[in-house]
Amino acid sequence: MISSTRAEIITIGDEILFGQIIDTNTQWIGTQLTDIGIRPTRKTSVGDNKQDILSAFTEASQRASVIIVTGGLGPTRDDITKHTFCEYFHTELEINQDALALVTSFFAKRGRVMTELNIQQAALPKNCTYIPNLWGTAPGMWFEKDNVVYVSLPGVPYEMKNLMEHEILPRLKARFSTTIIQHKSIRTIGIGESFLAEKIADWETALPEHIKLAYLPHFGQVRLRLTGTGTDQGILDRDLQAQVSAVTPLIEEFIFGYDLDELETVVGSLLKENNATLGTAESCTGGYVASRITSVSGSSQYFEGSVVSYSNAVKTNVLGVKKETLLEFGAVSEQTAREMAEGARKVLNTTFAIATTGIAGPDGGTPDKPVGTVWIACATPNETFTQLLSLRNDRKINIELTSSYALNLLRKTILKGNLIVQG
Amino acid sequence: MISSTRAEIITIGDEILFGQIIDTNTQWIGTQLTDIGIRPTRKTSVGDNKQDILSAFTEASQRASVIIVTGGLGPTRDDITKHTFCEYFHTELEINQDALALVTSFFAKRGRVMTELNIQQAALPKNCTYIPNLWGTAPGMWFEKDNVVYVSLPGVPYEMKNLMEHEILPRLKARFSTTIIQHKSIRTIGIGESFLAEKIADWETALPEHIKLAYLPHFGQVRLRLTGTGTDQGILDRDLQAQVSAVTPLIEEFIFGYDLDELETVVGSLLKENNATLGTAESCTGGYVASRITSVSGSSQYFEGSVVSYSNAVKTNVLGVKKETLLEFGAVSEQTAREMAEGARKVLNTTFAIATTGIAGPDGGTPDKPVGTVWIACATPNETFTQLLSLRNDRKINIELTSSYALNLLRKTILKGNLIVQG
Missing domain, CATH: 3.30.70.2860 (Alpha-Beta Plaits)
Structure with a gap:
């Protein structure tokens, strides 16, 4: 087994250590490096502290050939990455004219006034290769020393991703990819x-x-x-x-x-294959099922819409759930889920409709129907299928799980209709 | 300034390095440690590789007094944390009878059969203090050596959080908190x-x-x-x-x-204070605004529901948007946003309604209305306010931004009604 090029990812910022933000950058960088055959072997987060950053650089350079650094490049004073690179490489900052021209045009295009802080964003360590950032104001930087490549990128995900895709990954691929x-x-x-x-x-x-x-x-x-x-x-x-x-x-x-299939993309493909349309009727998921479905680009081809019926009034007035059903069985019941799905099919005029009603928590549970009790339903042109879920004590988890099981019920229902045997 | 106790967080698992999952655990742990005056100074992720884990332990022990390790404790074969702890502390695994009893009762309660893999979850390094996990099958572990505390927790967020809250944080607080x-x-x-x-x-x-x-x-x-x-x-x-x-x-x-205010909680409080109710009419956000509002426990007090009108048919049939409006101005227009909001107020029978309609992308843009063109509206009992947004090229970002600006428009509208001067 030939071992591949090792890479480490270093993120800089107290906000990550203190847990003030969730770091999604390193996850994405991990997938991208892996895809070009560079193996991420360590991720390190350090705070806005020069000594900690310096030691992270030194340690990583002893283990890896590629070091990707994100964060600490914003215009404000808590950002110290560039100064630390200067100290690490024994060099100093100077205004890079290309970077200055780009940042100037960035502000001109948007009709915004450039501040002194923005000008300073064009100051770069003398030994770096300047990587133009067409998506923001903090430039990317590429350093090489002792056969180790250091890449510094802004922490804003949109800018970081574009810089990686258009500038950094092609260069890394050309230079390192073997296994x-x-x-x-x-x-x-x-x-x-x-x-x-x-x-x-x-x-x-x-x-x-x-x-x-x-x-x-x-x-x-x-x-x-x-x-x-x-x-x-x-x-x-x-x-x-x-x-x-x-x-x-x-x-x-x-x-x-x-691979990259998600329930919402799988369901979308099945609907398209069958020239079918979909609507949802949501109580406990509060629009989350619809929002997962519409997170997929092109979903307007098969998704008509949703009625989020959080109150009983909306269940009866918009979806046509019978008042007697709510009285006799309650909002969280098989009967209500069924009528919600069937009502949504009618009012939204779709082939299929899925419905969710349950007790997401943390409040609202009873001995009969504890938190986590959820009914889901899937209405088709011929019949309506229902399923009881007994979930957890956690609101967010219950909403996530309910939405997944509802999409899965739809998936299995569509497949059954096509006589494809699946679970 | 007295420097506080330094902590490092180590996560184990190829899935994090390769970017197959987003790590949210360390973010949460960071906030919890900070709250008890222990300063997170570094986070490290290493793969399922014994040498890398050992070197991470050694390095962290030279810098910090508290080392929190998550992941690598599941029942399946890719998890190696316990074996690595044994090697690090020069000890071996043995079945812990308390752990075995707990894991046995965990399966009995759920009426599930225990497998040999589950029994092995009760095998712990001899030198560890056993921390019972009442929320899953992988025990927590507490080690001490040379004045450094090592805590090992499962990577499943729900189990990790409960173990931290109920067992680990109180012990750490008792032992370390000063500054x-x-x-x-x-x-x-x-x-x-x-x-x-x-x-x-x-x-x-x-x-x-x-x-x-x-x-x-x-x-x-x-x-x-x-x-x-x-x-x-x-x-x-x-x-x-x-x-x-x-x-x-x-x-x-x-x-x-x-502090912990979010737009959805701030808006919720304002609605409660005013005894007002809310509905949404969503096109480009596809239910995401409703799902943010209902992510707040207790939102049923003021949130009635939503009509996600992804298609024009639902806009006219359910919300009552005029066909002529759609023909003359298009679905993405001030007029349509206004009629959506006003229609939602009526059909959902609420005090306020907010509406979104726009081109989320990546497709659907035109020279007149490029991707990122969004109209939002807020209908009140007296009048309807609208706002044009010119956003980005990214679907996910556009949905996020639209939902935030729509909630903010509602917030400002409610405050205006109360004659509280705000922006």
């Missing part, structure tokens, strides 16, 4: 990690040396990720595909997709 | 970081040594975070509050809240 790391994922819902593991134990034991398996549980789903390493793309693809084909029959009823 | 770190945040919307910085430059320069300022931009908002360090809670509170009071008048029109 290939490839992933295949199998995405399941409705089975726990250890039960899944039992079902595929023999297959897992027989995996070849160059293919590694990880279980990634997330809100009722478990993703099985196969990571293959090799030097020949074709052979690696074939080996991974063979393993996917071998494991699929063992757990088929739980698989909803592969 | 106090306190935060105050001022939350703004509608002004960029550097413009904010210019407005408060003099105030920032005059901040005392023990209070530090950070700018935390996030989706159209900038949070100003003041971090104070001291030994007397009362004095620190007073000092921080004085700074908040001093800076507020300089930027009042942009402030929507403080």
Whole structure:
């Protein structure tokens, strides 16, 4: 096994250490490096403290050939990355004229006045290669020393991603890529990690040396990720595909997709294939199912809309749920879920409609219907399917799980209609 | 200034390095440690590789007194944390009878069969203090060596958080807390970081040594975070509050809240204070505004529901937008936004309604109405206010920004009605 180029990612900022923001940058950088065969081996977050940053640079340079640094480049005073690079490389800042021209035009285009702080954003360590940032005001920087590449990027995700995609990844690829790391994922819902593991134990034991398996549980789903390493793309693809084909029959009823598939994209494709349309009627999910569906670009092709019926009044007045149903069975009941789905199909004029009603928590539970009691329904032109969920004590988790199970109920309903046998 | 206890957080798992999951654990741990006066100074992520984990332990133990380790404790084979602790402490695993009893009862209660993998979860390094996990099957562990505390927790957020809250934080607090770190945040919307910085430059320069300022931009908002360090809670509170009071008048029109306030909680409080109700009519946000509002526990007190009118048919049939309006001005227009908001007020029978319609992207833009063109509206019993937004090229960002600006428009509208002068 040829070991690939090792990379480390360093994020700078007290806000990350103190937990004031969630860092999503390093996750994305990890996927991008992996895709070009550079192996992320460590991520480090340090605060806005020069000594801590210097020691993180020194340590990383002893282990890795690529060091990606994000954050600490904004115009305000808490940002010290550039000064620290100067100290690290024994150099100083000077205004880079190209960077200044770009930042000037950035402000001119937007008709905004440039401040002294913005001008200082064009001051760069003398030894850096300037990487123009067309998406913001803080330039990217590329340094090389003792065969280690240091890349410094702003922490704003939109700017960082564009700089990586357009400038940094092509350069890194040209310079380092040799071995290939490839992933295949199998995405399941409705089975726990250890039960899944039992079902595929023999297959897992027989995996070849160059293919590694990880279980990634997330809100009722478990993703099985196969990571293959090799030097020949074709052979690696074939080996991974063979393993996917071998494991699929063992757990088929739980698989909803592969690789980048999400329930909302899988459901979207099924709807398009069937020339069908969808609406939702949401109580406990409060619009979250609709928002997942519409997070997919092009969803207007099959998604008509939603009625979020948080109150009983909206359930009866807009969706046509019968008052007697609410009185007799309550808002959280199979009957109400059914009438919500059927009402949404009618009022939104769609092929299918899914409905959710439940007690998300933390309040509102009763001995009969504790927090986490949820009914979901899926109405079709012919009949309506319902399902009872017994979830957790956590509002956010309950909303996430309900939305996933509702999308999965729709998925299985559509597949059943096509006589494709699935779980 | 007494320096506080330093802590480092180590996460274990290839899935984090490769970017297969977003790590939210360390963010949360960072806030919790900070709250008890323990300063997070570094976060490190390493893969499922014994050598990398060992070197992370060794390095962290040279810098910090508290090391929190998460991940790598699941039942499946890719998890190696416990074995690595054994090697690090020169000890071995043995079945802990208390842990075994707990894991057995965990499965019994759920009527599930325990597998051999689950039994092995009760095997712990001999030198650890066993921390019972009442929320899952992987025990917590507490180690001490050379005045450094090592805590090992499962990576599942729900289990990790409960273990931290109920077991780990109280022990850490009892043992280490001396100095106090306190935060105050001022939350703004509608002004960029550097413009904010210019407005408060003099105030920032005059901040005392023990209070530090950070700018935390996030989706159209900038949070100003003041971090104070001291030994007397009362004095620190007073000092921080004085700074908040001093800076507020300089930027009042942009402030929507403080500390943990979010637009959805601020708006919720305003609605409750005014005995008012709310509905939404959403096109480009696809239910995301409703889902933000209902993410707040207790929102059923003021939130009636939403009509997500993704198609023109739903706009006319459910919300009563005139066909002529759509023909003459288009779905993305001031007129349509206005009629959507007014229609939602009627059909959902609410005091206020907010509406969104725009081109989220990446497709659907025209020269006249490029991607990022969005109209929002807020209907009240007396009149309807509208606002044009010119946003970005990114679907997710546009949905986020639109939802925030729509909530902010509602906030300002309610405040105006109360004759409270705000921006």
